Amino acid sequence: MKKKIALARGDGIGPEVVAEGIKIMKTLQKYSDYQFEFVETPLGGQVLIDTGTNLPQKSFDQMKKCDAILFGAIGLPNLPLGAAESAISKLRQGLDLYVNLRPIKLYESLRDKCPLKEEYIQNGIDMTIIRENTEGLYAKIGTEVSDNKVINKMIYTRNSVERIIKYAFEYAKKKGNSEIISVDKANLLECSQFWREIYLEIGKKYQDIKQTNFYIDAFCQWLIRRPYSVQTVVTENMFGDIISDEAAYLIGSLGMAASGNINPGKVSMYEPIHGSAPDIAGKDIANPIGTILSVKLMIEESFGEKFYGDLIENAVELSLEQGRTIDILPKNDLNQGKLKTLTTNGMG
Amino acid sequence: MKKKIALARGDGIGPEVVAEGIKIMKTLQKYSDYQFEFVETPLGGQVLIDTGTNLPQKSFDQMKKCDAILFGAIGLPNLPLGAAESAISKLRQGLDLYVNLRPIKLYESLRDKCPLKEEYIQNGIDMTIIRENTEGLYAKIGTEVSDNKVINKMIYTRNSVERIIKYAFEYAKKKGNSEIISVDKANLLECSQFWREIYLEIGKKYQDIKQTNFYIDAFCQWLIRRPYSVQTVVTENMFGDIISDEAAYLIGSLGMAASGNINPGKVSMYEPIHGSAPDIAGKDIANPIGTILSVKLMIEESFGEKFYGDLIENAVELSLEQGRTIDILPKNDLNQGKLKTLTTNGMG
Ligand SMILES: CC(C)[C@H](C(=O)O)[C@@H](O)C(=O)O
Numbered sequence: 001m002k003k004k005i006a007l008a009r010g011d012g013i014g015p016e017v018v019a020e021g022i023k024i025m026k027t028l029q030k031y032s033d034y035q036f037e038f039v040e041t042p043l044g045g046q047v048l049i050d051t052g053t054n055l056p057q058k059s060f061d062q063m064k065k066c067d068a069i070l071f072g073a074i075g076l077p078n079l080p081l082g083a084a085e086s087a088i089s090k091l092r093q094g095l096d097l098y099v100n101l102r103p104i105k106l107y108e109s110l111r112d113k114c115p116l117k118e119e120y121i122q123n124g125i126d127m128t129i130i131r132e133n134t135e136g137l138y139a140k141i142g143t144e145v146s147d148n149k150v151i152n153k154m155i156y157t158r159n160s161v162e163r164i165i166k167y168a169f170e171y172a173k174k175k176g177n178s179e180i181i182s183v184d185k186a187n188l189l190e191c192s193q194f195w196r197e198i199y200l201e202i203g204k205k206y207q208d209i210k211q212t213n214f215y216i217d218a219f220c221q222w223l224i225r226r227p228y229s230v231q232t233v234v235t236e237n238m239f240g241d242i243i244s245d246e247a248a249y250l251i252g253s254l255g256m257a258a259s260g261n262i263n264p265g266k267v268s269m270y271e272p273i274h275g276s277a278p279d280i281a282g283k284d285i286a287n288p289i290g291t292i293l294s295v296k297l298m299i300e301e302s303f304g305e306k307f308y309g310d311l312i313e314n315a316v317e318l319s320l321e322q323g324r325t326i327d328i329l330p331k332n333d334l335n336q337g338k339l340k341t342l343t344t345n346g347m348g
Numbered sequence: 349m350k351k352k353i354a355l356a357r358g359d360g361i362g363p364e365v366v367a368e369g370i371k372i373m374k375t376l377q378k379y380s381d382y383q384f385e386f387v388e389t390p391l392g393g394q395v396l397i398d399t400g401t402n403l404p405q406k407s408f409d410q411m412k413k414c415d416a417i418l419f420g421a422i423g424l425p426n427l428p429l430g431a432a433e434s435a436i437s438k439l440r441q442g443l444d445l446y447v448n449l450r451p452i453k454l455y456e457s458l459r460d461k462c463p464l465k466e467e468y469i470q471n472g473i474d475m476t477i478i479r480e481n482t483e484g485l486y487a488k489i490g491t492e493v494s495d496n497k498v499i500n501k502m503i504y505t506r507n508s509v510e511r512i513i514k515y516a517f518e519y520a521k522k523k524g525n526s527e528i529i530s531v532d533k534a535n536l537l538e539c540s541q542f543w544r545e546i547y548l549e550i551g552k553k554y555q556d557i558k559q560t561n562f563y564i565d566a567f568c569q570w571l572i573r574r575p576y577s578v579q580t581v582v583t584e585n586m587f588g589d590i591i592s593d594e595a596a597y598l599i600g601s602l603g604m605a606a607s608g609n610i611n612p613g614k615v616s617m618y619e620p621i622h623g624s625a626p627d628i629a630g631k632d633i634a635n636p637i638g639t640i641l642s643v644k645l646m647i648e649e650s651f652g653e654k655f656y657g658d659l660i661e662n663a664v665e666l667s668l669e670q671g672r673t674i675d676i677l678p679k680n681d682l683n684q685g686k687l688k689t690l691t692t693n694g695m696g
Pocket residue numbers: 085086088241535536565
């Protein structure tokens with residue numbers, strides 16, 4: 001099987017971790033009938049500085065012709081706020097990647113790196129956060145900026161809410177989940193009431209799955225109270241951004257977390273959820289597992305190959321027993337400085 | 349000193365916990381020259397059922413004539429989403445209570461109830477979250493609801509952003525903090541960029557205090573990574589709602605957390621941050637500490653009496669050594685069911 005993969009290496013540690021992802025694909029190629037062709041599609045902060053745009057039209061056009069995109073990380077210090085990062089939103093919206101799939105799994109050998117006490121981990125943490133990826137406050141329509149007043153609009157449309165909720169129910173069903181959780185703020189927002197109505201309506205077809213609702217504030221608490229009980233979570237764009245960052249730290253390091261920006265059946269984009277961490281770039285210490293697990297997601301979600309996905313995951317688990325990158329070293333405190341560095345994306 | 353206190357007992361466990369708050373004030377009266385007069389100002393879900401409004405005009409008018417308000421909790425099952433709770437927003441907006449002050453302190457004797465491992469607690473958790481309390485998505489201006497599309501507006505005005513940030517800097521200064529953290533989403537929202545500009549501008553006058561910025565997603569992670577390092581946090585309305593609920597669980601139980609809805613120098617409202625928990629109402633098992641510490645806040649913030657505030661806090665610490673309510677019993681797992689019940693406010 002021939003597969004054309006766009007490489008959006010990006011800034012900071014992006015290129016390093018993508019290089020590790022490529023190795024995994026090349027290995028897979030040896031033991032399967034996959035044949036990967038790689039296409040360079042530059043984007044991000046350095047590209048912005050060099051060319052004036054963070055997402056050149058040529059890169060975008062190339063991506064559209066590929067079978068999937070492997071994305072590293074973008075962002076450089078000293079650029080205006082969001083100047084590099086907006087390329088991600090452009091891709092999510094431009095390719096209509098309406099699902100942001102974020103599996104959060106604590107590997108047994110990393111239990112010591114979970115910040116929670118054992119009684120809060122129990123049988124382990126293994127949840128998937130499904131985030132709506134095109135709307136809400138990210139739609140950026142009708143923003144009003146004046147000297148003394150600024151307005152951002154949170155927008156939900158029926159079609160977008162329906163498709164993400166359907167996707168989530170189908171996902172929970174496929175996984176054999178006994179429960180699905182929807183996160184909103186329906187005691188305040190009409191957007192959330194709209195969301196909840198649609199969730200309840202679609203839920204009627206999935207009566208075997210227990211359907212729970214949480215407000216976003218209560219759910220951020222739930223994540224540190226009963227994380228082991230959470231299976232599939234579906235939520236809107238910004239709430240998903242928030243809870244997936246919180247949840248990602250439960251598995252030891254942001255460096256472990258993978259994600260897929262997906263439009264089922266169309267070209268989709270896979271990315272580690274850590275950022276570009278420019279201060280440790282080029283030192284060969286970045287954790288590549290988030291990217292490697294993103295390749296796993298690509299193989300499973302875009303190419304439908306559960307078997308090879310499992311193989312990659314096994315390899316990750318094995319390698320964790322043989323050694324660890326600095327962000328997940330057993331002795332937490334020795335490495336605070338570095339740890340902070342590796343996962344500081346998002347700090348201003 | 350005569351002080352007139354409005355009692356907004358509310359629903360569920362609200363009346364029980366307010367009763368405990370009153371005991372504290374009556375005790376204080378014995379040992380000081382305070383003289384408290386209590387005025388009943390009914391509001392909430394039951395009042396909505398009985399009278400058609402969750403905040404009768406008479407209650408509101410009475411409150412305005414008081415020196416402070418002690419609020420229990422509101423909300424009843426089977427009411428429409430937010431039908432009872434909107435009374436809180438009406439009060440925050442109606443009395444222009446622009447500061448939501450939420451101290452988060454882990455008492456030494458409750459270290460075992462913090463879900464985090466010891467190395468994440470270190471010298472202890474003692475932070476204050478200062479939440480803007482009137483604007484953002486809570487302004488509820490210009491909401492658009494149609495069959496296929498719903499819009500909520502997030503609104504920031506210069507005056508509101510300025511006053512909350514000034515308040516926060518003054519607070520941090522008074523506390524002798526070495527750092528202040530502002531939480532926003534400036535890589536996405538123009539509202540946040542506006543917020544950050546004002547923060548940086550006002551910060552120029554407080555060069556002794558280190559000024560840090562976090563994105564909301566990264567900060568929800570930071571709360572479980574380095575909570576012991578966090579001192580004063582300032583943020584907008586919904587972000588504050590989210591992080592204060594997450595942070596509240598770090599101190600053992602939502603039942604421990606107090607808050608003040610404050611307009612300095614004007615009538616302000618103090619409330620435990622837990623909800624009405626109707627399922628345990630009337631069983632005499634609700635944790636009154638959130639309310640007792642809200643009385644402490646009232647004495648300090650509205651009446652300027654740090655000495656008596658400290659006395660109340662000492663009493664709480666002493667009583668924790670003598671016994672605990674069910675939500676903070678040492679053996680976590682024995683009481684999962686009840687624990688869940690006590691703090692379920694916010695689950696749909
Ligand atoms: C970089 C930023 C705009 C982005 C987001 O908010 O979606 C990031 O936090 C993410 O989660 O992918």
